[in-house]
Amino acid sequence: MTGLRADRVVRRIGDKVVVDGVTLSLSPGETVGLLGPNGSGKSTLLRLLAGVLAPSAGAVTLDGRTLTEVGRRATARRIASVEQHADTRTELTVRDIVALGRIPHRRAWTPPTAADAEAVTEALRRTGLTDRAGQSWHTLSGGERQRTQIARALAQEPRELLLDEPTNHLDIQHQLDLLDLVASLPVTTVIALHDLNLASMYCDRLLVLRDGRAVTEGTPAEVLTPALIEQVYGVGAEVTHDPGHPVIRFLRPAAGDGSPPKRSVTSAASTAP
Template sequence: MSTPAAEDTGSPAPDTGLHADRVARRTDGRLIVDGVTLALRPGETVGLLGPNGSGKSTLLRLLAGVLPTSTGVVTLDGRPLPEVGRRATARRIATVEQHTHTQTELTVREVVALGRIPHRRAWSPASAVDARAVTEALERAGLTDRAAQSWHTLSGGERQRAQIARALAQEPRELLLDEPTNHLDIQHQLDLLDLIADLPVTTVIALHDLNLAAMYCDRLLVLDTGRTVAEGTPAEVLTPALIKEVYGVDAEVHHDPGHPVIRFLRRGSGTP
């Protein structure tokens, strides 16, 4: 399938913001990400879609500088991430991984305070600015009443919210999230995505739920076997043909005001 032609809404110049130029990542001789280009526009929310194994998580790690590219380059304000350096990159880009574990006994506030590390000198105590950033992040994530509680006693959804708060305490300009709604019930999925959509940051978020992606994302990038299959607005990208090609399922797509709504069809029945 050819990539839908997205309207030119004024992509940033290559020397501003976070930009992936034909990046690839090879592991054990296999291409996990294969020649993906993505130029992020300030303040937009970009959804990464694709089935399991399509390269979404790997692309996020390349954008964060956690993994080196095999070919291609990721730049931040025109400079390759290795030149920017890990500490400077961490001041700008915050990440929320799909699974986070620790054996260390930490309170929720201590977990959130980890987001301030890139802003502090080694061994220096937390400042009033750090404390205020942590408090505000806890409030935004709805965890103020859990601040003194052990992180290990939280539910899966609450742990994910704590990781969101940790990223917010980092005060990033770019926020990368790997399926942050996985462990949340419907109400908290919507609450979390409302929070993310309202942040004054540029966001890239990997999602499985196509309807949530249509509701909350300004632009979508669809991956399959590591390659870009489609890119554009939700209305341009989320078509029955693309959903069938990428996910192997039949669907109806209704264009309600504001965003498309996907209705999946039962296999073999020909009816919803």
């Protein structure tokens, strides 16, 4: 068995089950989207896949071995993750932050190599941060901080990339630019998203969670149906099929006067080509 896999993983916090028996197998190079409302277990599942959290039951394996057997350093060379929020009180530049991605590739107390410097420079270029390399982290906008964290992950040169709501704080152009970049990378990607249209456009496969459990899994065309959206999110929607992916148009609730629901496109990305 090759690649990253979660096999019936469970994560408990006290008496609460946050992730409940979820299985996910990843094919090399594919982009898998995690969908579900707040509190559905997306972030916790990503942290289990990254080895940041240990499952209460079940197992996360890499090439058939549990992450414990693989070891932290070897896991960090293979798997990079970008969480929703990151901050530091230390005065660091953008390049300093991105260079943190090279730590798994170096022995303790050894200086950076030419390969490290090249990986950092390339990550900055790919994320459009070359001109920000010397700028302080604390002066960046929310979107620039997010791109810096993604550049750090790219500098790690992973084979598996885990992203938790990476389009938060980004305007529409940068959302599309970022997901274009992610989709072009020669890595296996798991990405948690709230925007169903972005998930439809950029993901090969979707896993939908609710209350910590897997509701359904499949291609965007198979998964993103009006019935599924109503069941999981509690909202009405119309789904049409543009070439290549479904387009979701959400329906505003009825006004209470007997009039039908009003149509409203809630995601600007749904109008993108």
